[in-house]
Amino acid sequence: MAAHTPWQRNRALAIVESYRGQRGTLLPILHDLQHEFGFINDEAVPVLAQALNLSRAEVHGVISFYHDFKRQPQGRTVVKLCRAEACQSVGANRLVAHAERRLGVTMGGTSADGSVTLEGVFCLGNCALGPAVMVDDQLHGRVDTVRFDSIAGDIR
Known part of the structure; x- marks a missing residue:
C-alpha cells in the first residue's frame, strides 16, 4: 500500500x-x-x-x-473479507473469526501498531470462488483458514 x-x-x-x-x-x-x-x-x-x-x-x-471513504487512517495493509451470501455459504463466517484471531484485530478495526485494517465487505465479485479475500489490491479465492494463514504470513 x-x-x-x-x-x-x-x-x-x-x-x-x-x-x-x-x-x-x-x-x-x-x-x-x-x-x-x-x-x-x-x-x-x-x-x-x-x-x-x-x-x-x-x-x-x-x-x-460511500463506504470507501475512510474517516480514520487505515493500516499499512488492508484485508477485506467478503461477507456476502455466496461467501457465507462456503465458510466466510468461520474465516472472519479466524482472521480476527490471526491478525489480532476485530472486524472493522485497525491494529494498535497501524499494521493492518480488517474490513468486512459485501461482495468482492469473486462469488464462484468463495470465500474471497482481498489483501490491498490482490484478490484471493477459495480461502480457508490454512490458506488465509499463508496469505497473511507477511502482514504483521
Whole structure:
C-alpha cells in the first residue's frame, strides 16, 4: 500500500483549489484527498463546505454514504473479507473469526501498531470462488483458514 501524506490543511486547500471553476467536484476532491492522505480528515468537512458552497451536513452525508471513504487512517495493509451470501455459504463466517484471531484485530478495526485494517465487505465479485479475500489490491479465492494463514504470513 502506498504511503500517505500526513494531514495538512494547506495541502487540502491546494487540492480543493485545483478544481476551482468546475462543477460537480465534491466526489473528485474527496477521492483526491483520500488518495493524498489515506482518509478524509474531519477538518476537511468545513473546508469543503465553504469552498463548494455546501452545508457541512451535505459534505458529511456524501462522505458517510460511500463506504470507501475512510474517516480514520487505515493500516499499512488492508484485508477485506467478503461477507456476502455466496461467501457465507462456503465458510466466510468461520474465516472472519479466524482472521480476527490471526491478525489480532476485530472486524472493522485497525491494529494498535497501524499494521493492518480488517474490513468486512459485501461482495468482492469473486462469488464462484468463495470465500474471497482481498489483501490491498490482490484478490484471493477459495480461502480457508490454512490458506488465509499463508496469505497473511507477511502482514504483521
